[in-house]
Amino acid sequence: MLPKVANQLFHHTSRAVVSIQNQTGHTLRNVLQLQSSGPSTAVTGWGSSVSGGSSHSGPGPSKFHTSSRLHTTPTGSPLSATQVRERVEKLSAFRAPSQHRSQNLIGDASSDASQLVRSGFGTYATLISTLTDRDFENHEAVRRAEARLKRRRRAALNESAEEEEQRIASLRGDSHFASAFALFQTAAINPNSKFPLHIYNKLLRSCVIHSNADAALTVYAHLEKRSDIVPDAQIFISLIATFASSKDARGAESMFGKFKEASRLDSIEWSFDALRSDASAHVPLYSQRASQTAVWNEMLAAYFRCEQPSDALGLLEQMMDTPSGDVLKATDVPPPSSSTFSRAITGFCQLGDVPTALSWFERMVQQQDPASADPFEPVHVPRRPDQGAWTVMLDALADEGMVAELNRLFVRWLQVAPEDGIAVLSDHRDSVLAANLRFMDNRVDLGQAKALELLDFLSEYVLPWDTDNVHFTFQRETSRALCERLVMQYWKRQSPGHALDLAERIASRQLQVLHQGQAQETFDSSKTQWRIEGTRRFVVDLVTNMLKSTTSISLTHLLRLSAMLSDVGALHSATFSEACLNAYALQRNSPTLALSAREWEALLEVILAGDVDSAASLNTLVDDLLQHSVDITQFSEHAKGQLVRGLSSSDLNSVRLLAQLGEPFTSRLAELEQVQQSPALTSANSFETPSSWDETPATPVSSVNPYSSARIDSAHSHLVGEFFPGGNRSAVLTAYRRFQDGSENGIYPRPIVIARLISALGRLGETEKIRELYNTTQSVLGSLENPKQWQTSGWFLVEDHMIIGLAHAGDVEAAHVHRQRVIQQGGVPSADAYGALILNVKDTTDDTSNAMALYQESQAYGVVPNIFLYNTVISKLAKARKADFALHLFQDMKARNVQPTSVTYGAVIAACCRVGDAASAELLFQEMTSQPTFKPRVPPYNTMMQLYTHTKPDRERVLHYYTALREANVQPTAHTYKLLIDAYGCIEPIDIPAMEKTFLELVADRNVSVQGTHWAALINAWGCVQKDLDQVLAVFDSIATHSTTNPRGAPMPDAVVYEALINSLVTLRRMDLAPTYLERLQASGVHMTAYIANLLIKGYASAGEIERSREIFESLQDPQEGVAAPHNHAPHQNKPHPTSPVPANAPVFREPSTWEAMVRAELGNGERDRAVALLQRLQARMFPPAVYQRISGIMLDESVSPWASTDAAAPPSPSLS
Structure with missing residues (x-):
């Protein structure tokens, strides 16, 4: 008998070890390597001395060893029982839960059965616990996968159904319970075997999963024989559920009877799984009542599963008629709870009797008392349904196609959910949407008015519109697909305006939720990226489906789609661009062509994004802008930049048209051309x-x-x-x-x-x-x-x-x-x-080219960059607006496991901001602040504020980052205040009181001194934005005597203030006042800069006084070749004044922008020859090629370019070599 028991024990334990090893991978095989020992007088396997057989008797060692990849020839002494237990426990601890492993691994069975016997029952308890836990995890994974598959099929998403079904089949193929139960049976033969109560519960839990009533009776019989332990309520819940899953009502009743008998004998522990993590479980009276209710609820559900609803209702009547109160005796019938009524409604739905379930449910909905937060609180009078009941009822109505009842109940749920403290989740909305859309697909006879009414209902009530709730975002493919179908229903039913209205609202809400999630730190960077990609996919798929379903779409509708693509950062496909351009060509000659500024911007986006020759289309667009007197100044900064960039990089006609556009386009050309050019590396x-x-x-x-x-x-x-x-x-x-x-x-x-x-x-x-x-x-x-x-x-x-x-x-x-x-x-x-x-x-x-030459040399010599090298080169790239290369290096450093610092993040964020890539800047900022080593510094906050002040004006975002700065306990700098003044004074709607309040806060801040940049910001707001010359001069005149001006410090107003003042005079066309203030500048000891000279050149040229412009230009000097012009960069952005100020009579050196200003002045006055002469002087100065190309590009127009003509009388062209 003993050899047989030992062999069974050895065989099943080996299977268990192999099963667990298969879940935990190769590494853990080395943790538990139960090696066989040499000859032993203890109980061993086949061929042992105890069995009396020869060394070749029985199945032979090959059954266990020949195929094992971990087979070793043991030479040492047997492992002790403690060692075996330790290795099993380590293996259990390392097992990764909810991670499916293939069973196609051949395990090591080279264990000595004697060691397993000596290791004690604690080892088997660990193995059984691990196997049954894995069995339950597989069951839960199957349940989730089936629910996911059901949701996808409701949404008509069937493309990955086969893959999901294969996954489910693979999970169901695991045999963890068989191994666990075999171990239990073998160990149970020993009359001294004693398992803790949780092992019985786990085994019975698996019996429920596999509907194995025989195994359940075996486990319970072993427990019943124990005198040192009593069952808990969960034991009987699992026993009843096991028989119910086999549709054995008598067996379930028998187990229910055993529960009553155990209660009568007070031989039961009042606890069960759903109660164990609840704080109330430690209150004996509560745990007894909840346990009793849970067992009775399970018997109620068992009758429904066995298709005996009348018995279920009889049981419910007993519970409703019980005289028991809150305090129960062990033998009392418990009163029902909210979970009891939920189980009843679930039972009717499982039977397919949805009308009866609905009848019960509607009576519960009509109750005045809200749903109870405690599922086991006794309620003699029903209350409103809890979330579980709502979910079951709505799913049942959706599956049955009862959309009228479904919609009516959903509206009612929205009304009571806040009071009942119940959340309406994305799955619930998906279910309602899917049922209604399926109904509309199947009802071809549905009238237009009725269809639109239903669609309006779904749009207004089923889709969520609040942004505080971060649910229902488009990382969920089901939600995204259902929203696409909803929009397309409008489209297919000849209601494109409604379709686009809804699509825009949905996309806008998704983006707002993303901002909200970032602000509340609900989403990390990866989650945010998934949601962004989902929103892009939503818009792109809609555009594709609309183009496929309609032969012709109006220009207005196409431009709205284009704007949506731009809003979510999606590219324009060639098909879409072609459709837009065709619609534009058909409609542009129509007298009814009346587009908004937003639509003109969208059209510009389409033209520049197209693969076809954009120059001709761009020329046509600019002609129409001029013909229709479109106020281009209303365009967004992004659109202005696109327009100038497009014109400066296209054909000669486009460049000629640029001159007709006026400000701010002409002055922006130089800056944007510099961004486009990639100077040759030195x-x-x-x-x-x-x-x-x-x-x-x-x-x-x-x-x-x-x-x-x-x-x-x-x-x-x-x-x-x-x-x-x-x-x-x-x-x-x-x-x-x-x-x-x-x-x-x-x-x-x-x-x-x-x-x-x-x-x-x-x-x-x-x-x-x-x-x-x-x-x-x-x-x-x-x-x-x-x-x-x-x-x-x-x-x-x-x-x-x-x-x-x-x-x-x-x-x-x-x-x-x-x-x-x-x-x-x-x-x-x-x-x-x-x-x-x-x-x-x-x-x-050319700082950036020289810096990049050094970096490339370092990489050519194999230098491994450290954080200092990365930070310096990324900072240089950021200043040169080379965001792509900066981001490339940023990713490269992370790939090399070089941890970015706040300086790194600040530099790469600045690079993105300089090119207007707000989305990347936002993500990087959030990634930076989420780092455990993050130390808040002011530059990144200022950079984000500057992005939304000057590049992509959005005062709300400016204030968002300012608030974040203050919440991070970061002291604002002078530049911070300057940005706030600009945000209030330059971004519509202008808020002059807030601007002035900000200036007063700056004055009151003892940590920050008032600088010229602040006065310049005020002057710019009053002059260039408000066009109020009197206020400009009043502010300017107040500076010298202001309380913050130090009479013994650097002269104030400084060069930055004078620059803002002259700019205002140029804007207001009051150059007659310029000489007066230039005299004051010289008398105050302030050194004039080239940037002031640039404005004077421009202003006088615009006033027709070109000779004065020339005098100013020629009064300036050129710096040493290859050296940047000194003394021109006043202390912008919180940089302190130099300790030794530049003398007022020091030379003023020309900047590249000075040459550009003078070339434009000459061209504006029709002096092409003089412009050419300036270019020849410029080329002789040996400026970097990008600088010369940018300025000479102004001449690339047939009407002014002398070297573009073939006329022999034309003056010779300057050498371009």
């Missing part, structure tokens, strides 16, 4: 090096003085190196003095300490100390001759830090000398060295 080897540095050692070996008697001392290295890391100025200078003291005695620190000191001194700007340190270091390197590689590595280390130190000190040319030396000697500068070089590329005419 070679990193093109940097010039000063001759003064050619005397320093050039090689790591030959230039080192070998005579040196320098001694490197470890203690001295520690003393000098105390400043690192993070030492302040005092600590660094102290380290330098210590270095000097040691060098006088021939004692030096290690090269790494010297190198760090060089770069630290560079950050302090101590160039002379760097040179002294570098020259002295050669003696140190000479002392490292043995071994030679120490000298070489030390030389490269010092050279690398010389690059870093000199770059930070501002001597970039000298830094490049050391960069070239490192490369010439076969080395590569570090990522920090390249980062320092890139960071300090400035004051050139």
Whole structure:
């Protein structure tokens, strides 16, 4: 008997171990490797000494071992019982719940049965628990998959049904319960086997799932024999449910009788699964009443499942007639609860008797008392249904196609749901939508009026329109598909206006929910992206279906679709663009062509997005804009930018038309052309090096003085190196003095300490100390001759830090000398060295190209970028509006597992903002703030505010980010206040009181000083927006005597204020006042900038005084070739005034924009020859190609371009080589 038991135990336990191993993967196989031992006198498997058979008797070891991939030949001693238990428990802990694993794995059965016996029943309890949990998880996965499949079929989404069905079949094919029950049976043979109560419950739970009444009786019989444990209510609930699932009413009644008997004998524990996580479970009276109610409810449901509704109603009558109150005796009949009535309604629906269920349900809906939050609270008088009852009833009506009753109940639910505290979920709305749409598809005789009435009902009542509720978003394919079908019903029923109205409302609500979810941090970046993609898919699919279903669509309707595509960031397909252009061609000659500004913008979007030649279509569009006197200034900033970009990149006629558009288009051309152009990268080897540095050692070996008697001392290295890391100025200078003291005695620190000191001194700007340190270091390197590689590595280390130190000190040319030396000697500068070089590329005419040349060189030499290098190059790209490359590097750094910092996020957000990519900027901002290491800094907040102030004006979003800034306890800067003033003073609707209030808040803020940018913002609002010259002059005149103006500080008004004032005079065509204020500028000691000169050139030219424009232009000077013009950049964006202001009589140097302003002035006055002469002078200045192309592009018009003509009398063209 004993060998047989042992073999059964061994066989089934091996199966159990294999089953669990299959769920947890190969790694966990190594956790539980129950190796067989050598000969043992304990109970073993086939061929053991106990069985008495030969070594080949029985099925043989091949049954368990030959196919095992984990088979090993054991050599050690048997595992102890404790070790076996530990490994099983580890395996159970590692098992990933709700993760389906294939059964096509052959497990390791090389376990010694004796070890399993000795391990005790705790091991089997763990195995059974794990297997039954997995069985339940599979059951739940099947239930969810079937519900999902049902929802998809209701929505007529059948394309992935086969895949879902295969998944369900695979889950059902798992045999976890069979293994668990076999283990239980084998262990139960032992009369001393004792399992905890939860093991019986888990086994019976699986019996319900598999409708296995025989197994349930076996488990209960084993429990019943135990005198040391009593069943709980869940045991009887599972027993009743098991027989009910087999439609065995007598068996269920028998189990119900056993429950009553156990209650009478007080041999029951009052708890069950649904109660265990409830705090009320710890209150004995409540748990007893709830447990009794749950068992009676299960018997009620069992009668319905066994198709005996009369017995179910008889049981319900007993519960309703019971005299028991809130306190029950163990033998009392419990009163019904809300869950009792829900089970009754569910039972009628399962029987297919939906009318009876509806009758019961409607009587409950008419009750005055709201649904109870506690499903087991006794209610002698029915209350309104709970959420479970609503769900069952609506689903049943939807499946039966009873749409009139369904719609009536749904409206009633919307009315009572807030009072009852019940949420109407997306699934409920999907169910109602699907049933109504199916009804409309099947009722071909449905009249137009009735159909539209039904569609209006669905639109207004079933679709959610509030944005506080973040449910019903389009990451759910079912909801999206149903909304598409709803819109198409309007469309197919010849009501396109209603269709488009609804589509626009739906798309707008989806976008608003996205903003709301981001603001409340309900969605993370990935969830937001799914919802954005779902919304795009909704609009794109609608457009596709509408084009397929209709041969001709009006231009107005097409443009509304185009606007929707743009709103959600979707591309225009070639088919759609062609349809729009065809409709436009048919209607443009019609006298009824009256489009809104929004529709003109949509038409522009279509033209520029098309694959066909957009130049001709764009010319036609501009002709129509002029012919119909369209106020182009009402276009959005995005549309203005698109128009100018399109014209400047298309044919000659488009460029000629640009001149007719006036402001703001002509002044925006230069900026937008600069964005379009990609300047050629400058070679990193093109940097010039000063001759003064050619005397320093050039090689790591030959230039080192070998005579040196320098001694490197470890203690001295520690003393000098105390400043690192993070030492302040005092600590660094102290380290330098210590270095000097040691060098006088021939004692030096290690090269790494010297190198760090060089770069630290560079950050302090101590160039002379760097040179002294570098020259002295050669003696140190000479002392490292043995071994030679120490000298070489030390030389490269010092050279690398010389690059870093000199770059930070501002001597970039000298830094490049050391960069070239490192490369010439076969080395590569570090990522920090390249980062320092890139960071300090400035004051050139092409900073970005030079910076990118360095970055590309670093990558060509295989330098692995660190966070500093990434941050510097991304920042340079952001300033140059090269967002695509910046985002590419941002993704690259994350792929390399380099963690972005707030600086990184700030730079890449700025790059997106500079090109108007608001969606990417929003997502990146949210991603940044969700990082666990995020430390709020003001630049990203200011950047987002600036995006919605100047690039995509939206005051609500400006204030959103300002509020976020304050909530993050970040101190606003001067630039923050400047943006707020612009937001109130320049974005419609203008709010002058709020603008003035913001200025007063700035004045009151002791942490921020009032700067010229703030006064300039006020002047701009009054002058360029409000067109109020008196107020402009009043503000300007008040600055000098304002309480915030320091009479001993820098002159105020400063150049920025004068620039705003002159701009207002130009806008208001009051150039007669300009000389007066120019005199005041000179008298106040303020240095004029090229930007003020640009405005004067423009203003005088517009007033017909071209000679004055020329005088101003010629009074300016040119900077050194290749060097950016100095003294023109006043302290914008919170940059402090320089400590030594520029003298008022210092030269004013021309900017590229100055040349452009003068070329435009000459062309505007018909002076083509003079414009050509200016271009020749410009080309001689050796500006970057992009700058010259941008300015010379103004001339690319047949009517003004002398070199475009073939006339022999035309003047010669300037050389373009």
